[in-house]
Amino acid sequence: MKLYNYMEGAVEEILDEIISKTQGVCKCNRCRLDILALALNKLPPKYAVSDKGINYTKISLLQRQFNADITRTVTEAIKVVSASPRHNN
């Protein structure tokens, strides 16, 4: 048995969805991780116990308000990181 913070998987999944639909967002690993860190610091952790990992997709279908909050937070994080990206060019 292990403790998981399924907010991490949720934020990652929603970030990838937003990035695929939005033009002009840097897709490099540094910017992606900066966006994830910024969003996860603003969202509450959601812990669950499992021995097989957490299937976020099954949880998310039941929690539309949860998704709306994540989408808003991730969108804000994308704006912040895009305004001053920390990748090296």
Ligand SMILES: [Zn+2]
């Ligand atoms: Zn970048």
